Amino acid sequence: MSDHSGHTAEHPVAHPGYGTFIGIWLLLLLLTAGLVSLSHLGQTAAVWGLLILTPLKAGLVFYYFMHLKYEGPLFKIVLLVTLGTLLIFFALLFSDVAFR
Amino acid sequence: MSGHVHRDDLGSRLGMWLFLVTEMVLLGGLFIGYSYMRHRYPAEFHHGGGELNATLGIINTIVLLTSSLTVVLAIVAVQRAEKKRAMAFLWTTLGLGCTFLVIKGFEWSAKFHHGLYPNAPHLATLPPGEQVFFGLYFTMTGLHGLHVIVGLSVLAVLLYWVATDRIRQDRYIHLENGGLYWHLVDVIWIFLLPLFYLAA
Numbered sequence: 001m002s003d004h005s006g007h008t009a010e011h012p013v014a015h016p017g018y019g020t021f022i023g024i025w026l027l028l029l030l031l032t033a034g035l036v037s038l039s040h041l042g043q044t045a046a047v048w049g050l051l052i053l054t055p056l057k058a059g060l061v062f063y064y065f066m067h068l069k070y071e072g073p074l075f076k077i078v079l080l081v082t083l084g085t086l087l088i089f090f091a092l093l094f095s096d097v098a099f100r
Numbered sequence: 101m102s103g104h105v106h107r108d109d110l111g112s113r114l115g116m117w118l119f120l121v122t123e124m125v126l127l128g129g130l131f132i133g134y135s136y137m138r139h140r141y142p143a144e145f146h147h148g149g150g151e152l153n154a155t156l157g158i159i160n161t162i163v164l165l166t167s168s169l170t171v172v173l174a175i176v177a178v179q180r181a182e183k184k185r186a187m188a189f190l191w192t193t194l195g196l197g198c199t200f201l202v203i204k205g206f207e208w209s210a211k212f213h214h215g216l217y218p219n220a221p222h223l224a225t226l227p228p229g230e231q232v233f234f235g236l237y238f239t240m241t242g243l244h245g246l247h248v249i250v251g252l253s254v255l256a257v258l259l260y261w262v263a264t265d266r267i268r269q270d271r272y273i274h275l276e277n278g279g280l281y282w283h284l285v286d287v288i289w290i291f292l293l294p295l296f297y298l299a300a
Contacts, residue, residue, distance in 0.1 A: 015176065015179050016176070017176060018173055018176055021169055021172045021173060021176070022169065022173075024169075025165060025166070025168075025169040028165050029162065029165060032158070032161055032162070032165070032293075035293070035294060035298070036154075036158055036298065039294065039298040046294070046298060049294065050294040050295070050298075054290060054291055054294055057290045058287045058290050058291065061168060061283055061286055061287050061290070062283075062287070064172075065168050065169070065171075065172045065279075065283045065286075066279075066280055066283045066284075067276070071113070074114065075113075075114065075117055078114075078117055078118065078121060079117070079121065082121040082124055082125065083124070085125070086124070086125065086128040086131075086132070089128075089129075089132055090132050090135065093132060093135075093136055094135075094136075094139075097136065097139065
């Protein structure tokens with residue numbers, strides 16, 4: 001078989017419509033408003049906002065706008081391995097900093 | 101020549117994702133560097149963040165999030181063979197991308213007027229932590245801005261291809277891959293907003 005058109009051959013699911021993406025966009029704007037509000041409540045709230053709301057926003061873009069939801073496991077594994085590698089580097093750096 | 105056409109859209113998207121993860125590692129290294137420096141100079145980063153215009157950062161976030169939406173809506177329009185609508189969405193994306201750059205231009209020129217630019221004499225008089233803050237600010241937002249320019253160039257070509265039917269209902273992998281790049285540009289900015297503009 002030479003014609004692998006991807007979505008048709010391997011993803012027989014229906015394409016999401018305009019409404020799904022507009023809903024996600026509204027959610028992203030709402031989360032941005034939440035992030036800005038938290039940053040005005042003090043340092044602790046701002047850090048929690050950064051640690052929770054920012055990855056959540058990025059996750060929504062990855063999952064819906066970048067169609068990861070509609071892809072097979074391979075794409076998700078590629079992304080998770082990359083983010084995991086970055087997390088390991090982050091942990092290694094701070095474990096070094098902590099014992100100086 | 102036979103009419104045998106080989107297409108592998110899944111492989112094409114996988115290739116694009118592999119490229120995107122190299123971009124994530126590139127930017128991720130800078131984010132890790134930022135984390136260490138903020139840990140080392142918390143007060144200076146707090147003060148440096150106060151020097152930035154948070155309102156412009158928030159407006160640019162809304163602009164980029166909306167441009168991300170219009171790209172994905174352009175793909176939906178192509179899937180539904182709504183060519184004119186797809187082109188309108190792509191024009192909107194280009195307009196929003198240019199708006200982002202103009203706002204960024206105003207923001208950077210204001211910093212330059214205050215003597216804040218790489219290797220500036222005034223910058224050298226600031227505490228080391230603030231020098232690091234502005235060094236990271238110009239490096240990371242500059243690298244991001246470069247990605248916006250590349251993304252806009254790619255989207256302009258894609259718009260032309262939609263207009264000339266090279267991208268159409270049964271063949272739109274290039275638009276999907278170009279869209280993936282633009283969304284990554286959006287994701288990077290999602291992290292830059294709280295790290296720099298809301299740092300104070």
